[in-house]
Amino acid sequence: MALTGVEIFKLLPKTNCKKCGYPTCLAFAMKLAQGQVTIDSCPDIPExxxxxxxxxxxxxxxxxxxxxxxxxxxxxEETVLFRHEKKFVNPCVFALEIKDTLAESDIQRRIEEVLxxxxxxxxxxxxxDGIxxxxxxxxxxxFxxxxxxxxxxxxxxxxxxCTDNPVNAETAVKxxxxxxxxxxxxxSENYESMANTAKTCKAILGVAVSSDFGRSSGGLDELATLTEKIKALGVTDIVIxxxxxxxKDILRDNTFIxxxxxKKNFKPLGYPVITFAQREDSLIEALITALGVAKYSSIIVLSSIEKWKNLALFTLRQNLYTDPQVPMQVKQNIYKIGEPTSDSPLFITxxxxxxxxxxSGEIENSKVPSYIAVMDCEGLSVLTAWAAGKFTAAKIAHFIKESGIENEVKHREIIIPGYVAILSGAIEEKLEGWKVTVGPREANGIPAFLRSRAA
Amino acid sequence: MAFTPSKETYTGKVNSVTIGIDESTVTFGGEHVLPFHTFEGVVPHRPVIAYEIQDVPPDDWPENVQKPFETVSHDPVTWAKFCQDVLKAKIIALRLKGTHPDSKNRLPEDAAKTVKEVLSAINVPVIILGSNHTEKDASVLVAAAEAAKNKNCIIGKAQEANYKTIAAAAMANNHKLIAMSELDVNLCKQLNILITQLGFDREKLIIDPMCSALGYGLEYTYSVMERIRFAALMQNDLSMQAPMVGDIGLYVWKVKETQASETDIPQWGSIEERGITWEAVTAIALLFAGAELLIMRHPRAVDAVEKVIDEFVEG
Known part of the structure; x- marks a missing residue:
């Protein structure tokens, strides 16, 4: 486990020399424990x-x-097992497998797919991200x-x-x-020469243990032993x-790692995990990759990267690696759904x-081209933003005037979310010449709402 | 350095729920560990997938997910039999979509008739879902629960606004019940407690923490599910130990990624593969988060998810 501030303090010179920028060694120790400074700021500490x-x-x-x-x-750099505890830090990397047995044109084509x-x-x-x-x-x-x-x-x-031949590795890496x-x-057989190559070429070293299906977790013991031996040879940038x-085995091993x-700060397994997810069936491969994304793989190697598959996997990775404490935001703007004309409805949210x-999904489903004025409320939803004073009549009026939408539409009608019906009078007062219509409370009422307007 | 994997100790477990009657029952839930953590505890049942059908033709479904059912979906009975006999569905989820005021506004007695017809045509257990109009569901699901009396179905969904009538009907007619709250652990707990305070057996409950599709809030459903499982397993919170359902198809097949053609957005690739993958990835992610029951639409998405479940539970 990481040391506490007091434990760190015991190791410091205790001179209160202030060279680190903090008044006392104890204050510096506390900052260190919180990870807000690095030990390099202390000039007097023994190596x-x-x-x-x-x-x-x-x-x-x-x-x-x-x-x-x-x-x-x-x-x-990950620090947790579950995303509700704290943000997952570095989104896992997707790499496309290219076999050296492929014809040159196929290799070219696959590189292009990645690019x-x-x-x-x-x-x-x-x-x-990679190949x-x-x-x-x-x-x-x-090779x-x-x-x-x-x-x-x-x-x-x-x-x-990917090769277990140190000579082949060295030639390629150069x-x-x-x-x-x-x-x-x-x-376990080639690690000495592989570590040497990695060291001379300043490469990261991927360490692997046997890949039999259905093996027990004995493999992790072997893996931990190997990373320690490699570390002793001076290579510490390792993926495992x-x-x-x-x-079943990916979930078990990745969870244990x-x-x-x-939880144990067990350094021999404290390295990013690489997972080989290649399958004959591309859809199954997508689901195995989803397992890696959700459950702790840092690099996932794929055998194919069709556009539809990429879109789903990128989206999953983006979803699971967002900060659960910070709402995802869309840029403030007037968005067009379909091809709206100067008579099309204007929503605000x-x-x-x-x-x-x-x-936007519900408007799209209703097949009525529309404008959506999306107002910056620091990523809050309608009711929360209203309660927090960020979605108010004055701010809405200001945003609409500044947005330039008055040059895009002929009408002067704005549809507000049903939950903030209370704002309609105040908006009409502040936004001269505009009529406010109260829309549905929930977005799923939008198609019916738009249908009834058309009727 | 010798490595000993650290195994988690769990204080609670998820309730196991059995639905259906006679020889054709299905059981899910019952695990003592986090999803698929067979390496540290008991997982007696695999997650199950129900095929979604509805009482009106699926005109509102995208073409690519209408296609596998195009010869049968004109009639709920034919559709249900097709799912059971041809697709080998383990459960059928009948959504009474036609009762929604914006759809055909069908009466509760029409819904009851459909329920009876479907039940008499198939053997596999049935989930009976309303149209998600809280007022209308209160009358429709009462009629549907009576029509399915003693068939040990799942009735859903009871929400804060209508749980009293629906829970009473499920209780009176010997059914299980889905309790749906909106993406909030505390609201979920509160609704479960309110329902059990009516005298409803907590072991007959199924939690729907509200589904979301990949790219459209999936991370919220994912984390809420994980937190509900934590409460159930680590804190032994009895009110959170019901199995969870993911109503996948409904949410997935209305997002842009399952509908936009490749001509419109070439960089998204094949619309058919994209839609199927969207449903399968959403489903598998929610299984990792803790769902034990999924309601899905596309047969290829269902097959792929089943294959991956096989990899978790076999050998």
């Missing part, structure tokens, strides 16, 4: 104690940056040739080199100098694979993303 403190204050799952530049992704996978959703750009090149041929030449294609075509995409790739395939492939890291989604 061995510094290391001890750094180790105990480190997040239970080691933070690792995979790749470099704009496409680099962060792994690990073109980006989709925007609720203001976030989501994509397949996993597998050494299915067991041949060094083919190298495939790596060269990737290096030329997608030099900035984070890559995992094509990606300083790009922070992963070499996946260290096991228990070898689990079946849903995350629990060991978070708040910018809580769920509110927006449900309202």
């Amino acid at each position: 061995d104690i510094k290391q001890k403190l750094a180790e105990t204050s480190a997040p239970p799952v080691k933070p690792i940056v995979f790749g470099v530049g704009d496409r680099a992704v962060k792994l690990g 073109n996978s980006e989709i925007e959703r609720v203001g976030q750009k989501l994509r397949i 996993a090149l597998t050494n299915d041929s067991h041949d060094g030449g083919r 190298d040739a495939a790596a060269k294609i990737i290096a030329a075509k997608a030099p900035y995409v984070p890559v995992i080199f 094509l990606f100098p300083d790009k922070r790739p992963i070499i996946y395939g260290a096991n 694979d228990s070898g689990a492939k079946k849903a 995350r629990r060991a890291a978070v 708040t910018n809580f993303s769920l509110t927006y989604f449900i309202v």
Whole structure:
């Protein structure tokens, strides 16, 4: 477990020299315990104690940056088992498997799929983050040739080199100098030379134990032993694979690993987990990937990335990795549903993303092109925003005037949510020339509401 | 360094609920551990999936989920038999959609007739759902519960505004009951307590914490379900130990991602695969969060989810 402020204080010089920026060593110790400062701010602490403190204050799952530049992704850093306790930190990474046995044109095509996978959703750009090149041929030449294609075509995409042959790994990784790739395939036989390669190439090392279906959790013991041996060789940027492939085994191993890291601060398993989710059936693969997203995988390797599958998986990842304490928000704007004209209805609501989604979905279902004025209320829903004084007549009037909607529509009618019917008089007073219509209380009443207007 | 996995100790368990009669009963719930945590405790029953049908043709469903039922969905009896005999449905969920004032505004006695016809045509257990119009449901579900007397069905959904009449009808006619609250652990607990205070057996309750589709609030349902399971298993909260239902199809098949054509949004890919995947991913996520009973529509989504459940429970 992480040390408390008092425990840390005992290890500090207790000189109250203030060089760290805090009045006393105790104050500094408290900040350290809360993770708000790093031990580096204390110039007088001996190196061995510094290391001890750094180790105990480190997040239970080691933070690792995979790749470099704009496409680099962060792994690990997780602190909980359940998202209602605290936000899941670094969204798991999706990587497409490319076998080195494929023809060059197929390799090219798959790289292109990765490069073109980006989709925007609720203001976030989501994509397949990486490529996993597998050494299915067991041949060094083919592996190298495939790596060269990737290096030329997608030099900035984070890559995992999957091979248990240290020589093949080294040749391929050298094509990606300083790009922070992963070499996946260290096991109990080859770990010394694999660790060496990872060290010289500054790569992250993927450690795996046997992958038999239906094995008991003995594999985790072996895995923990291996990561300790590798750490002793000087490699600490590690991702781990228990070898689990079946849903039941993935859930069990990932749960035991995350629990060991978070609850026991068990360092030998405090590394990001890589899961190989490839299946013949793409839909089943999507569901196994969903398991990895929900249950603690940091990297998931896929065998195919159809657009429909990506959209579902990106959305799930986005949903589960949102901060449960901060409501998702939509940008303040006038949104068009369908192709509205200057006579189309105008709705107003708040910018809580769920509110927006449900309202826009119901308007869409009703097939009546409309405008939705979405007002920034710090992501609160209608009633909450009204109660908090963020969805008031004055603010609504101001927003409508500033929004420019008066140039878009000929009419001067605004439909407000039924829950804030009480605002209608005040809005009409503040928004001169406008008529307020009270809409349904719940969004699911919108289709009937729009139908009855048309009638 | 030797590694000993730390196993969780649980103080409570989820109630097991059996529905249906004679040889064709189905049991779900009953686990002593978090979902699929067979490595540290007893999971006596697998989660079950019910096929959703309705009393009126599914004109409001997107084309791709109408298609598998196009030759049978004109009539609830034919539709129910198709699900039981061809799709091997374990449970049928009959939604009395036609009773909604915005639909056909059918009378409670029409609904009762449909319920009787469907029940006499099939053997598998039935979930009888209203149209989610709290006022209308109060009369429709009372008539439906009487029509299904002693068939040990699930009646749903009782909500804060109408639970008294619906719970009384379920109790009088020997049915199980879905209690639905709106995405809030405390409201869920409160409704369960109110219903049991009427004398309704808490072991006959099923919780619906309110479903949401992937991308449309799924994370809320997910976390509320996880928290309800925590209360049941870790805190042994008796009022939270009912199994949970995810009414998946209803929520999934109205979102944009299951409806927008590939021509309109090419970057989203095949509309058919997308819709099926949307339903299957929503369903599996809620199983991970703690649902034991799912109500779904597309046969391919159901099959995929069943296959993954197999992987959790076999071997």
